[in-house]
Amino acid sequence: MDQNQDRPYWNMEIEPLLNTPAMRETQLEKLLTSLAWQYENTPFNRRRFDKAGVKPGDIQSFDDFARAIPVAGQAEIRELIGEIGLDFNRLMLELFGKARMDDLYLLTTTSGTTGIPTPYPNFHTAIADAQEMMCRAAWRMGLRPENHHRIGLCFGLSMHAAGTPQVLLFKNFPGVTIVPIGAEAGTEKILQFMQLFNVDVFLGTPSLALHLIERCPQVLGRPVKDLGINIMILGAEPGAGIPEVRHRLETEYGARVFDAGAGYGCSCEDPVYQGMHWIGDDYCHYELINPETKEPVPLTNGATGLMAATSLHPQGAVWFDMRFTLNDIHQVFTDPCPCGRTGFRYKIVGRADDMLKVKGVPVYPAAIEGVIHSMPDKLTGSFRIVLDEPPPRVVPPLKLRVEFAEGVREEDLPALEKELASRMHALLKIRPAITWLAPNSLERAVKKTQILEKTYEK
Numbered sequence: 001m002d003q004n005q006d007r008p009y010w011n012m013e014i015e016p017l018l019n020t021p022a023m024r025e026t027q028l029e030k031l032l033t034s035l036a037w038q039y040e041n042t043p044f045n046r047r048r049f050d051k052a053g054v055k056p057g058d059i060q061s062f063d064d065f066a067r068a069i070p071v072a073g074q075a076e077i078r079e080l081i082g083e084i085g086l087d088f089n090r091l092m093l094e095l096f097g098k099a100r101m102d103d104l105y106l107l108t109t110t111s112g113t114t115g116i117p118t119p120y121p122n123f124h125t126a127i128a129d130a131q132e133m134m135c136r137a138a139w140r141m142g143l144r145p146e147n148h149h150r151i152g153l154c155f156g157l158s159m160h161a162a163g164t165p166q167v168l169l170f171k172n173f174p175g176v177t178i179v180p181i182g183a184e185a186g187t188e189k190i191l192q193f194m195q196l197f198n199v200d201v202f203l204g205t206p207s208l209a210l211h212l213i214e215r216c217p218q219v220l221g222r223p224v225k226d227l228g229i230n231i232m233i234l235g236a237e238p239g240a241g242i243p244e245v246r247h248r249l250e251t252e253y254g255a256r257v258f259d260a261g262a263g264y265g266c267s268c269e270d271p272v273y274q275g276m277h278w279i280g281d282d283y284c285h286y287e288l289i290n291p292e293t294k295e296p297v298p299l300t301n302g303a304t305g306l307m308a309a310t311s312l313h314p315q316g317a318v319w320f321d322m323r324f325t326l327n328d329i330h331q332v333f334t335d336p337c338p339c340g341r342t343g344f345r346y347k348i349v350g351r352a353d354d355m356l357k358v359k360g361v362p363v364y365p366a367a368i369e370g371v372i373h374s375m376p377d378k379l380t381g382s383f384r385i386v387l388d389e390p391p392p393r394v395v396p397p398l399k400l401r402v403e404f405a406e407g408v409r410e411e412d413l414p415a416l417e418k419e420l421a422s423r424m425h426a427l428l429k430i431r432p433a434i435t436w437l438a439p440n441s442l443e444r445a446v447k448k449t450q451i452l453e454k455t456y457e458k
């Protein structure tokens with residue numbers, strides 16, 4: 001292991017090669033081996049080959065692979081449950097195979113906000129792989145062995161995939177101590193423990209981090225800045241990528257704020273949110289897919305699609321084992337990042353089920369939100385999408401009601417409208433009709449803001 005604390009990456013052998021042709025060759029080699037392994041070891045995936053009428057040996061390129069094996073996701077899992085019933089042991093054997101189930105160490109679930117919880121098995125091999133990813137991410141987010149970080153783990157610990165496993169994931173990063181507090185402890189205990197154990201890295205959701213700003217003076221009698229949190233690693237919900245949220249957390253805590261998750265990635269130190277750098281090329285083949293036609297979408301700068309992934313080390317894979325999707329829509333950025341670090345970047349722009357179609361062009365409300373949040377000096381960030389007919393089809397132009405920021409004058413609005421419309425067109429290929437609203441005219445929701453205004457329901 002390279003001992004230089006100033007080196008740009010944790011893994012100086014692999015990370016400089018991310019997203020290069022040399023890495024692509026390695027990936028293909030690993031893909032072919034992985035597909036053979038899937039066919040031999042995972043009943044669910046073997047059936048996918050059989051159904052497609054192909055054998056692993058028929059696949060010789062990424063292109064062959066994309067053409068041969070259709071994407072799988074929650075619908076296919078539901079189908080399987082329909083066949084075999086809710087026998088979880090059997091379900092997991094079908095999905096992951098005996099070899100992996102024999103390697104099972106920790107059994108958690110995905111957050112499963114609706115319906116039955118989805119098992120999230122943590123295999124020994126998967127944990128080892130995730131430990132390497134966490135070391136890479138931690139290094140990029142500014143953790144250093146010499147600083148002997150104390151990480152306050154504030155995700156829900158009980159059964160949550162984002163919680164308990166994190167206790168193990170930092171194990172190979174020298175000098176780190178984990179303090180597993182858990183969201184269940186409640187804000188008072190969280191604040192007390194963070195103070196007591198000198199936590200300097202916060203690991204949890206952005207909404208909890210925001211909530212602690214208000215609670216800290218009440219509980220500890222001093223501002224949250226006094227806790228001495230230097231680094232905040234946020235996940236499980238959007239926040240670190242929203243300029244206002246990030247700015248508020250950075251200012252109130254006096255910390256650097258990072259986004260991590262939804263695959264192998266983390267955001268970088270650039271002052272403007274650039275998305276998360278994908279840092280797992282050697283472990284996972286990342287793809288974008290047109291959510292309707294299921295055709296592959298080339299990874300060009302700004303491209304949007306359904307994210308699907310295939311493990312290149314299937315013994316360690318959990319859900320992203322073979323062209324599997326969790327129904328998240330990503331946008332990728334392949335131009336070099338101002339931070340200078342390797343790995344293409346991805347932003348989560350929404351769920352496939354939220355899609356609107358404007359003259360045949362797929363548009364996601366969260367992507368519109370992203371553009372609006374990219375102009376924090378001129379817009380407050382609050383807006384609505386007005387739908388006159390049930391989605392997804394929208395007769396153009398897409399109608400937006402947008403709040404301009406304090407300090408924007410009436411006479412600035414035509415130029416601002418031009419700027420916003422041209423950004424929307426450059427990034428999302430739409431030319432919306434904008435109605436301006438004064439700052440604070442739209443209602444602020446505490447939880448999730450409903451940004452669709454459905455006039456057809458009124």
Ligand SMILES: [Zn+2]
Pocket residue numbers: 267268269270274277337338339340341
């Ligand atoms: Zn960057």
